[in-house]
Amino acid sequence: MRHKLVSLDSCMGGKFFEASMSSGQDNRKNIAKMKKLLCKAINLNLTQRQRECVMLYYMENKKISEIAAELNLDKSTVSRHLSSARKKLKSLNALI
Numbered sequence: 865m866r867h868k869l870v871s872l873d874s875c876m877g878g879k880f881f882e883a884s885m886s887s888g889q890d891n892r893k894n895i896a897k898m899k900k901l902l903c904k905a906i907n908l909n910l911t912q913r914q915r916e917c918v919m920l921y922y923m924e925n926k927k928i929s930e931i932a933a934e935l936n937l938d939k940s941t942v943s944r945h946l947s948s949a950r951k952k953l954k955s956l957n958a959l960i
Contacts, residue, residue, distance in 0.1 A: 899940050905953055905956050906918065909953070910952060911945075914945045914946075914948060914949040914952075915936075915949075916935060917935070917949065918932065918949050919925055920945065921946055
C-alpha cells in the first residue's frame with residue numbers, strides 16, 4: 865500500500881508527492897507549516913537508515929526490492945525500516 869504525503873520541496877530538494885489540496889491562503893499556510901514539521905520530524909526522529917528508506921520509497925517512488933538492492937539489504941529489512949519510520953511519525957502526530 866502506497867501512502868500519500870504532501871510535497872516536501874522545501875527540505876527535500878524540489879521532489880514532489882501527489883496530494884489533494886484545496887485552494888486558499890489559510891490552507892497554503894497550514895500545508896507549509898506541516899511540511900516544516902514533517903521535515904523536522906524526519907530529520908530529528910528517524911535513524912539514518914529509516915530516512916534513506918523513506919526518501920527512496922516516497923521521494924523517488926522506488927519499490928522495496930529496488931531499495932533493498934541499492935542499499936544491499938534484505939527486502940524484509942527495508943519493509944521493517946519503513947514500518948518503524950511510519951510508526952514513529954504517527955506517534956509524533958499524536959503528540960501535536
